[in-house]
Each structure stands twice: as structure tokens, then as C-alpha cells.
Amino acid sequence: xxxxxxxxxxxxxxxxxxxxxxxxxxxxxxxxxxxxxxxxxxxxxxxxxxxxxxxxxxxxxxxxxxxxxxxxxxxxxxxxxxxxxxxxxxxxxxxxxxxxxxxxxxxxxxxxxxxxxxxxxxxxxxxxxxxxxxxxxxxxxxxxxxxxxxxxxxxxxxxxxxxxxxxxxxxxxxxxxxxxxxxxxxxxxxxxxxxxxxxxxxxxxxxxxxxxxxxxxxxxxxxxxxxxxxxxxxxxxxxxxxxxxxxxxxxxxxxxxxxxxxxxxxxxxxxxxxxxxxxxxxxxxxxxxxxxxxxxxxxxxxxxxxxxxxxxxxxxxxxxxxxxxxxxxxxxxxxxxxxxxxxxxxxxxxxxxxxxxxxxxxxxxxxxxxxxxxxxxxxxxxxxxxxxxxxxxxxxxxxxxxxxxxxxxxxxxxxxxxxxxxxxxxxxxxxxxxxxxxxxxxxxxxxxxxxxxxxxxxxxxxxxxxxxxxxxxxxxxxxxxxxxxxxxxxxxxxxxxxxxxxxxxxxxxxxxxxxxxxxxxxxxxxxxxxxxxxxxxxxxxxxxx
Numbered sequence: 001x002x003x004x005x006x007x008x009x010x011x012x013x014x015x016x017x018x019x020x021x022x023x024x025x026x027x028x029x030x031x032x033x034x035x036x037x038x039x040x041x042x043x044x045x046x047x048x049x050x051x052x053x054x055x056x057x058x059x060x061x062x063x064x065x066x067x068x069x070x071x072x073x074x075x076x077x078x079x080x081x082x083x084x085x086x087x088x089x090x091x092x093x094x095x096x097x098x099x100x101x102x103x104x105x106x107x108x109x110x111x112x113x114x115x116x117x118x119x120x121x122x123x124x125x126x127x128x129x130x131x132x133x134x135x136x137x138x139x140x141x142x143x144x145x146x147x148x149x150x151x152x153x154x155x156x157x158x159x160x161x162x163x164x165x166x167x168x169x170x171x172x173x174x175x176x177x178x179x180x181x182x183x184x185x186x187x188x189x190x191x192x193x194x195x196x197x198x199x200x201x202x203x204x205x206x207x208x209x210x211x212x213x214x215x216x217x218x219x220x221x222x223x224x225x226x227x228x229x230x231x232x233x234x235x236x237x238x239x240x241x242x243x244x245x246x247x248x249x250x251x252x253x254x255x256x257x258x259x260x261x262x263x264x265x266x267x268x269x270x271x272x273x274x275x276x277x278x279x280x281x282x283x284x285x286x287x288x289x290x291x292x293x294x295x296x297x298x299x300x301x302x303x304x305x306x307x308x309x310x311x312x313x314x315x316x317x318x319x320x321x322x323x324x325x326x327x328x329x330x331x332x333x334x335x336x337x338x339x340x341x342x343x344x345x346x347x348x349x350x351x352x353x354x355x356x357x358x359x360x361x362x363x364x365x366x367x368x369x370x371x372x373x374x375x376x377x378x379x380x381x382x383x384x385x386x387x388x389x390x391x392x393x394x395x396x397x398x399x400x401x402x403x404x405x406x407x408x409x410x411x412x413x414x415x416x417x418x419x420x421x422x423x424x425x426x427x428x429x430x431x432x433x434x435x436x437x438x439x440x441x442x443x444x445x446x447x448x449x450x451x452x453x454x455x456x457x458x459x460x461x462x463x464x465x466x467x468x469x470x471x472x473x474x475x476x477x478x479x480x481x482x483x484x485x486x487x488x489x490x491x492x493x494x495x496x497x498x499x500x501x502x503x504x505x506x507x508x509x510x511x512x513x514x515x516x517x518x519x520x521x522x523x524x525x526x527x528x529x530x531x532x533x534x535x536x537x538x539x540x541x542x543x544x545x
Contacts, residue, residue, distance in 0.1 A: 038072040039543075046513070046537025048382060054520070055527035061092040064537065066384070078111040087384055101126055101148070103379075105386050105399070107371045115160035119172075121368045122152040123399065125386050128495070128521065128529075129181045132485035133193035133407040134457070136495025136521055137380075137388055137400075144181065147195070147406070151176040151364045155203075164215070167208045172369060174201040176361030178406055180286040193487075194289050196408045197232040199361030212250050219248040224262075229362045233408035234270040234443040235291050236300075238359065241265050242307065254316040258325075265304035266330060266357060268410050270443035271295045288408070298444035300410070303331040311337065319343065330357050330412065350397070350419045359410050360402075367402040378430065378463035378477050381501035381515035382533045388479055389419065389432035389461045397421065398432040404457040404483070411438040426467040433460045453486040471505040491524030509541045 044066040052058040068085040085104060091097030106122035128136040129147045153174035160167055177198040209221020224243035231237070244262025251257060272295035274282040284290045309327025314320075324337035339351040358366070375390040375397055388400030397419050415436035422429045439454045458481065465475035480496040499517035506512060513535070520530035 035076075036072065036074040038070070040070040040541050042068050042070070042539055042541040044068070044537060044539045046535050048533060048535045050382075050531055050533040052529075052531045054530040060097050062097045063090045063092070064088070064383075064535075065090070078109070080108060080110065082106070082108075085384060101384070103385050105368075105371070105377050105390060106152075107368075107375070112156075115158055117157050117159075118154070119157060119369070120152070120154035121371065122150075123364065123368050123386070124148070124150050125403075126383070127385075127403065129195060129406055130483075130493055130495075130521065130523070131192040131526075132483070132487065132490040132493070133195065133405040133455070134481075134483040134485065134493055134495070135403050135406055136481065136519075137385060137403065137479060137497060147181045148179040149177070149364075149403075151361065151368060153201075153365045153369055162208075165208055165210055166221075169206040170204070172201070172203045172365075174203075174361070174365030174369075175199070176201075176364055178360075180288065191487075192287070193406070194233055194408045195287065196360045196406045197286075197288055199229055199231040199359055201227065201229045201362050201365055203227045209246070212248060212256075217249070221246055227362075229359050229410075231359050231361065231408060231410070233288060233291070234273060235293065235297070236268065236270040236359070236408075236410055236443055237297075238357065238362070238410055239265075239267045240357070244307065248313075254314060256313045257310075258313055258323075259308070259310040261306070261308045263305065264307045264329065266302065267299065268301040268357075268441055269297045269299050271297055272444075300444050301441045309334070329355075346424060347422050348420070350417075352417045353415075354417075355412075355414045357410070357412050360406060360408070363402040363413060364399070367399050371399075372397055376428065378465070378475070380477070380497065380499050380517065381475065381513060382499060382517040382535050387461055387463060387477055388459065389430055389463065397430070398434065398461070400432060400459045400461055400479070400481070401434045401436040401457075404436045404459070404481070405438060405455050407438075407440065407455070409440040409443060411440045413438050427465070429462075429464040431460075431462050434458070455486050456484045458482045473503045474501070475503075476500045493524065494522040496520055496522075509543065511539050511541075513537050513539070 044064065046064040047061070048064060049059065049061045064087055066085055066087040068083060070083040071080070073080050083104065086100065086102050088100045089097055103124045103126060104122070106120070108120040110118045112118060125137060126146055126148055128145050151174070153172050155170065155172035158167070158169045175198070178196045180195060203225070205223065205225035207221055207223030210219055212219040222245045225241070227238070227240045229238040242262055242264035244260050246258065246260035249257045272292045274290040274292045276282055282290045307327065307329045309325045311323060311325035314322040319342040320340070322339045325335070327334045334355045335353060336355050337353050340348065342348040371390065377390045378387050379385060380387065388403060389398040398417050401415055401417055413436065415434060417432065417434040419432045420430070436457045437454055439452065459479070461479040463477040465473060467473045476499065478498040480494065483493045483495070485491065497517070497519045499515060501513055501515035503511055503513050515535040517533045520528065522528045
């Protein structure tokens with residue numbers, strides 16, 4: 001029987017360091033059977049001042065009130081932890097600052113029975129939206145060009161043995177929503193991107209196989225899958241169904257050759273946009289094109305036929321793993337793979353290469369489901385927003401690639417992500433870097449020609465924290481992304497965010513924080529944006545033994 005280690009992490013933006021709650025004695029309880037329980041509800045109050053430097057000089061001040069709950073529970077076969085934060089902002093002289101925010105990242109699993117688990121996760125963040133669809137995670141609380149992103153998924157997984165046959169099946173349902181920004185800065189003559197609204201995704205997979213040296217020197221199996229994404233913009237729909245057989249041939253104790261062949265059918269379709277008397281597309285009050293639900297569905301992209309891949313698996317030790325594949329899918333060559341290396345128990349490296357056909361919602365759900373089970377989320381101390389990466393000694397710990405652009409069109413996504421995490425107990429450091437390219441598929445009736453257009457983004461994120469002494473800690477983070485839009489008039493942009501925070505425990509349960517931050521966007525066609533912020537705040541934690 002497998003032992004499942006499950007961890008729900010809804011690591012939401014606290015005005016302190018990740019893991020600060022664990023440092024407080026009295027919040028932790030472990031019984032003789034190894035079960036671990038931690039429950040830390042808290043309240044916060046903070047004063048924030050933000051000075052906009054570009055394109056105009058402006059100073060705004062507001063008060064933050066927040067409530068949250070951090071939970072961590074683990075047992076022999078299952079575990080769960082959570083942190084939830086709701087924040088209310090009250091402006092002193094500017095009503096535009098008023099508002100509320102829920103933000104965080106989640107990863108969950110519960111073992112219901114032997115071989116049966118339920119997995120779930122969620123993500124919420126506030127981000128700045130550019131006219132070309134690019135995003136910048138940062139502290140733009142007082143800017144009208146910000147939007148709220150929500151994404152969540154859930155589903156069961158089955159993994160068991162039937163005699164000598166390994167059987168597994170997975171189902172996942174996901175939902176993603178992007179709220180419209182109040183305003184977007186647009187260059188003269190530039191047509192703003194149609195911003196993604198909402199989508200659902202259903203994904204089902206099943207496989208049965210026999211391992212090497214059971215009835216033959218090689219292992220073999222067969223399986224299939226089906227995915228459907230429904231995007232509200234133009235009622236776009238992505239359907240992908242496949243069936244394949246695969247084989248694994250060990251050539252040494254640490255190396256195996258792998259390959260598979262099958263059939264796949266992929267179809268992308270959409271509906272027409274509502275048009276006015278002159279034939280021009282009609283834009284709704286939310287800034288998005290209005291879909292003509294009565295129009296017939298049109299095929300935007302379709303491919304079917306043979307798919308294949310071949311590769312190598314290298315696992316010289318439990319700390320090193322490599323999988324690299326080359327194949328044919330979506331009508332062209334396809335390359336993907338992963339590499340992970342942990343030289344010791346305190347450090348890890350990870351690399352992932354991907355190539356898939358999806359939408360913004362599908363990419364975010366898939367990245368969310370691929371997060372490691374155990375991580376700490378580094379956040380912006382000014383506004384509590386989650387960064388593009390989390391700190392984990394497992395690989396697959398970044399969401400930044402999925403957040404590159406909010407365009408509503410379906411796209412072919414190719415890229416690479418590399419990450420490094422270091423945990424020295426009192427000090428944690430996490431670094432991520434990646435490249436993402438999106439080649440868009442036009443919705444036939446949208447009136448916007450995106451055929452063959454590509455967006456390119458390079459991003460870097462660095463976060464760190466250290467415990468200075470028994471009662472104080474320091475954290476810092478920085479992220480930057482370079483975006484090159486492929487549409488006419490898009491140009492290039494660079495978004496960046498930097499912050500530092502000092503935390504101090506005063507008495508049991510009561511701590512204070514002082515933080516500063518700098519957020520900005522440098523653009524080719526419109527004036528740059530730059531804002532500096534500072535925060536002073538208090539948190540009181542209620543401990544449950």
C-alpha cells in the first residue's frame with residue numbers, strides 16, 4: 001500500500017515571513033502517533049502610503065484590515081494545510097483605493113481509501129493588465145489597470161494493482177475567472193487585447209500497464225485521455241482526444257528507453273462576434289467582444305492522425321531524475337521533458353520543457369495542479385499578493401509562465417522553466433527563471449486576425465527570508481518580466497516588482513512589520529508607470545493547541 005503525503009497549501013499573503021506562524025510556540029501540536037495539527041487564525045491592521053512617480057506625481061494613503069487562518073494537519077496517509085486571507089482597504093483621501101482582495105495559492109489532497117485520493121488546488125492574485133494583454137504581478141493597488149485572477153481545480157485519482165497490472169485513472173475539473181480592469185493604458189491607434197473572461201476545463205485520463213521483467217524484459221501499457229476547455233470569449237472550445245500504447249525498456253539499472261505511438265484528434269472551434277450595422281465587432285461594457293450565441297460554430301483549428309514520442313529516463317539515484325522526449329503532436333515536432341536534482345536534503349534544482357495547446361485558463365489550471373505538495377509562498381509585504389514562484393525542495397514550483405498574457409485566444413505554448421530552492425532552516429531562498437512563447441489560433445468570427453502571431457516573455461523571480469534572531473526576521477523579493485507582443489502596435493514592455501520587510505515579535509501573538517516596495521512597467525509606446533510604497537502594520541495571532 002502506498003503512503004500518501006498530502007499537503008494543502010493556500011499560502012496567502014501575510015504581512016510577515018512564510019512560516020512565521022510555525023515559529024510561534026503554542027500553535028503546534030503533535031501526538032504520539034505522529035499526527036500534526038496547527039491552527040493559527042489572525043487579524044491584521046496596517047497603514048500604507050504609495051507615491052506614484054510616473055507618469056504623474058500622486059500620493060495615496062490607505063488602511064488595510066485583514067483576517068486570515070493558517071492550518072496544517074498531517075497524518076499517516078494524508079495531510080492538509082491551509083492559509084486564507086481576506087483584506088479590506090480603506091482610502092484616506094481617494095475612494096478609488098477602497099476595495100477588498102482575496103489572494104493565495106493552494107495545493108491539496110486527501111486519501112479516501114487505499115489507491116484513491118481527491119486532489120484540489122486554488123490560486124488568486126491581483127495583477128496589472130497592459131493593452132497588449134501582458135501582466136505584471138506587483139503592488140498596483142491604486143492603479144485602475146489592475147485585475148483580479150481566480151483559478152481552482154479538483155478531482156479524484158485512482159492508482160492500484162490488479163494482479164500484476166498497474167491501473168490508474170485521473171479526472172480534473174478546473175475553473176478560471178479574470179475580472180475586467182477599470183481602465184487600460186492604450187497607445188494612440190492601438191487596439192487593446194480582448195482580455196480573457198472565464199473558462200472551464202474537464203480532463204480525464206486512464207492507463208493500464210505491466211512493468212519490465214514481469215512477463216517480458218520490457219514494460220508495456222495502453223491508455224487514453226480526453227480534454228475539453230470552454231472559454232467564454234467567442235464561445236471558444238478546445239477538444240483533445242487520444243489513445244496510445246507505450247513501452248519501457250531498461251538498458252541499465254539507471255537508464256531506460258521509453259516510447260509510445262497512438263492516434264489523436266484535436267479541434268478548436270468558436271462562434272462569431274456580434275456586429276453593428278457597419279459590420280464592426282461590438283464591444284460590451286466590460287471591454288470584451290460580445291459573442292453571438294446564435295451563430296453557428298466554426299472550426300478554427302483541427303488536426304488528427306498519428307502521434308508518437310520517444311525518449312530516455314535516467315534515474316541514477318533518488319535525488320536525480322531526468323526525462324527527455326521528442327515526438328510528433330499537433331501537426332509538428334514536439335519536445336518536452338523534466339529534470340530534477342537534489343544534492344542534499346536542503347537544496348533542489350528543477351527544469352521543465354513544455355509544448356502544448358491550451359488557453360490562459362487551461363495553462364493556469366495545469367500549472368497549479370503541477371505545483372509540489374509541500375511549499376511556502378513568498379508574497380508582496382505591501383499588498384499581500386502571491387509571487388510568480390513558491391519555495392519548495394520539489395520541482396515544478398512556478399506559475400509565472402502561465403500568467404504571461406491574458407489574451408482570450410487559444411494558443412500553442414512552448415517554453416522552459418528552471419528553478420532553485422535552498423532551505424537552511426533559518427534562511428530560505430527560491431529562484432525561478434523561464435521563457436514562454438505563445439502562438440495564437442484566431443477565432444474565425446472574432447474579426448481579429450491573430451493567425452501565426454506570437455508573444456514572447458522572459459521572466460525571473462527571486463525570493464528570500466531569514467530569521468535574524470528569536471524575535472525578528474527579514475524577507476525580500478524581486479521579479480521582472482520582459483514581454484514582446486507580436487501584434488501590431490504592441491511593442492515591448494518590462495514589468496518589475498521589488499519589496500523588503502522586517503518583522504518583529506513584541507509579545508506572545510503580537511508582531512509588527514515594516515516594509516517598502518517598488519513597482520513599475522517600462523513600455524515602448526506609452527508612458528512608463530512607477531510607484532514606491534511603504535507599510536507599517538500589526539498582526540495578532542490566536543493559537544489553537
